[in-house]
Amino acid sequence: MIKLSAVYVLAGLVFAAFAVLSALDRNNSRRFGNAAFWGLVALSFLAGDALGDLGNGILVLGLAGIAGLGLLGRGQPATTSPEDRKALAARFGDRLFIPALTLPVVVAFGVLVLKPLELGGQPLLDPKQATLLSLALAAVVAVAVALWLLRQPWISPLQEGRRLMDTVGWAALLPQMLAALGAIFALAGVGQQVGDLVTTWIPMDARLTAVAVYCLGMAGFTMIMGNAFAAFPVMTAGIGLPILMQRFGGDPAVVASIGMLSGFCGTLMTPLAANFNLVPAALLELKDRNAVIKAQIPTALPLLIANIGLMHVLAFR
Amino acid sequence: MLTLLGVATVVVGFAVRLNPLLVVTLAAFVTGLAAGLTPIAVLEAFGKAFNDNRFVTAAYLVLPVIGVVERAGLQERARALIGRFRGVSVGPFLIGYLAFRQITSALGLTSIAGHAQSVRPMVAPMAEGAVEARTGPLDEPTRQDVRAMASATDNIGLFFGEDIFIAIGSILLMVGFLATSGIVIDPLHLSLWAIPTAIVAFILHAARLLLFDRRLRRGRGA
Numbered sequence: 001m002i003k004l005s006a007v008y009v010l011a012g013l014v015f016a017a018f019a020v021l022s023a024l025d026r027n028n029s030r031r032f033g034n035a036a037f038w039g040l041v042a043l044s045f046l047a048g049d050a051l052g053d054l055g056n057g058i059l060v061l062g063l064a065g066i067a068g069l070g071l072l073g074r075g076q077p078a079t080t081s082p083e084d085r086k087a088l089a090a091r092f093g094d095r096l097f098i099p100a101l102t103l104p105v106v107v108a109f110g111v112l113v114l115k116p117l118e119l120g121g122q123p124l125l126d127p128k129q130a131t132l133l134s135l136a137l138a139a140v141v142a143v144a145v146a147l148w149l150l151r152q153p154w155i156s157p158l159q160e161g162r163r164l165m166d167t168v169g170w171a172a173l174l175p176q177m178l179a180a181l182g183a184i185f186a187l188a189g190v191g192q193q194v195g196d197l198v199t200t201w202i203p204m205d206a207r208l209t210a211v212a213v214y215c216l217g218m219a220g221f222t223m224i225m226g227n228a229f230a231a232f233p234v235m236t237a238g239i240g241l242p243i244l245m246q247r248f249g250g251d252p253a254v255v256a257s258i259g260m261l262s263g264f265c266g267t268l269m270t271p272l273a274a275n276f277n278l279v280p281a282a283l284l285e286l287k288d289r290n291a292v293i294k295a296q297i298p299t300a301l302p303l304l305i306a307n308i309g310l311m312h313v314l315a316f317r
Numbered sequence: 318m319l320t321l322l323g324v325a326t327v328v329v330g331f332a333v334r335l336n337p338l339l340v341v342t343l344a345a346f347v348t349g350l351a352a353g354l355t356p357i358a359v360l361e362a363f364g365k366a367f368n369d370n371r372f373v374t375a376a377y378l379v380l381p382v383i384g385v386v387e388r389a390g391l392q393e394r395a396r397a398l399i400g401r402f403r404g405v406s407v408g409p410f411l412i413g414y415l416a417f418r419q420i421t422s423a424l425g426l427t428s429i430a431g432h433a434q435s436v437r438p439m440v441a442p443m444a445e446g447a448v449e450a451r452t453g454p455l456d457e458p459t460r461q462d463v464r465a466m467a468s469a470t471d472n473i474g475l476f477f478g479e480d481i482f483i484a485i486g487s488i489l490l491m492v493g494f495l496a497t498s499g500i501v502i503d504p505l506h507l508s509l510w511a512i513p514t515a516i517v518a519f520i521l522h523a524a525r526l527l528l529f530d531r532r533l534r535r536g537r538g539a
Contacts, residue, residue: 087390
């Protein structure tokens with residue numbers, strides 16, 4: 001069975017290459033900061049399980065320290081000029097889309113075809129991680145297709161990958177750090193505290209009020225925690241289950257489903273959902289870190305209100 | 318109550334624009350110490366959780382191929398391609414992408430598109446190209462608006478499509494949680510009840526995209 005550890009080795013090697021190429025990049029005045037940062041990420045992927053909990057903790061402090069002290073620069077690998085790219089675009093034409101479209105095709109192949117496959121009674125891919133395994137496989141296949149089809153230099157996947165990685169910068173590690181923070185919150189019982197706070201102070205005698213508190217609470221709590229998965233157990237244990245389902249007899253499937261989607265409205269409005277909101281701003285080189293969130297709020301807020309209406313109508317038929 | 322100080326640390330830290338990696342680390346310590354853990358215990362718990370969540374960062378493996386096709390001119394090609402279809406305006410183009418993203422996510426294919434693998438190399442340049450084809454070169458603020466809207470459209474399509482798929486993480490979480498509370502529920506029902514919100518999300522965001530399109534055209538006197 002192919003497990004996630006295979007992906008980690010691949011990721012570790014790629015990040016190690018980013019680190020080495022960063023160190024050699026004389027055009028970046030902070031090249032050693034970049035080399036150290038990506039080097040630590042490589043170490044985490046290659047040897048994380050051997051470092052021990054304390055070792056990993058120190059590694060995280062190193063990452064936060066490098067980012068916090070502003071030691072990260074932006075690498076400038078030699079690449080093609082805008083004029084070159086226009087000429088190349090004219091020459092290659094629509095063939096340029098093939099490597100990029102190889103990614104979704106191979107991912108879909110992995111999820112739909114490889115995932116159900118078994119080899120000697122064992123699944124070929126670890127079923128829990130089939131999507132990420134497929135994505136890694138797709139990345140490798142697509143690089144091969146791109147190099148072969150577009151005749152780019154052998155080093156270009158690593159150099160161009162490093163260019164994009166430096167564009168994202170420290171924000172690349174924020175989603176993983178926030179996930180780790182979520183674990184600390186869980187350990188300290190933060191969710192329960194917030195849930196108690198909401199249920200103690202807000203009267204929920206009317207059905208519509210209770211529905212509104214549950215939906216708004218899911219969204220608000222998701223904004224604080226950065227993801228709806230952390231908010232769901234707390235808000236549902238506090239309001240959804242005892243009040244909406246048991247006292248008012250709401251349909252559990254409707255309450256839970258629309259409650260979760262109310263949480264997703266919150267995800268659209270918080271910088272703590274870094275991989276959806278802050279990472280794309282960095283990837284698209286937006287000046288305003290919160291530009292994506294600002295573009296989402298006018299959809300998220302009316303949708304949240306619509307969710308309250310939908311739950312009120314559909315859960316108590 | 319003291320444990321909520323960690324939440325406050327996050328809110329304040331982000332508000333004063335400290336480096337977010339520092340803010341998160343700080344919040345972990347504040348929360349852990351307030352809960353009565355020793356600093357070393359917090360560091361160990363934080364390190365363990367970081368290590369357990371490495372899969373989050375592994376997704377950047379798609380960057381090398383995106384970089385290579387960009388080097389060979391994919392963004393320029395995407396921009397030129399949309400320019401040939403003079404009838405395609407940015408609003409309907411992004412509405413099409415929204416529908417594609419919602420439908421494929423509802424089928425469980427959440428990872429076939431995304432900010433790194435489709436928005437940056439293709440969707441954003443095509444959206445920019447669609448505006449340029451109608452009204453000439455973009456000024457920088459407009460370009461940024463178009464890109465942000467392309468990213469927002471990807472997120473909205475993903476979020477309000479994926480919950481229609483039965484085997485997605487959030488559905489499994491709901492089934493598991495309700496089961497521990499003594500409520501047995503068929504995952505199919507959860508995914509069916511995600512459809513009304515998905516439809517409203519599509520209508521709302523599509524309407525916004527049309528307004529966005531109209532504003533761009535008016536604002537630029539075309």
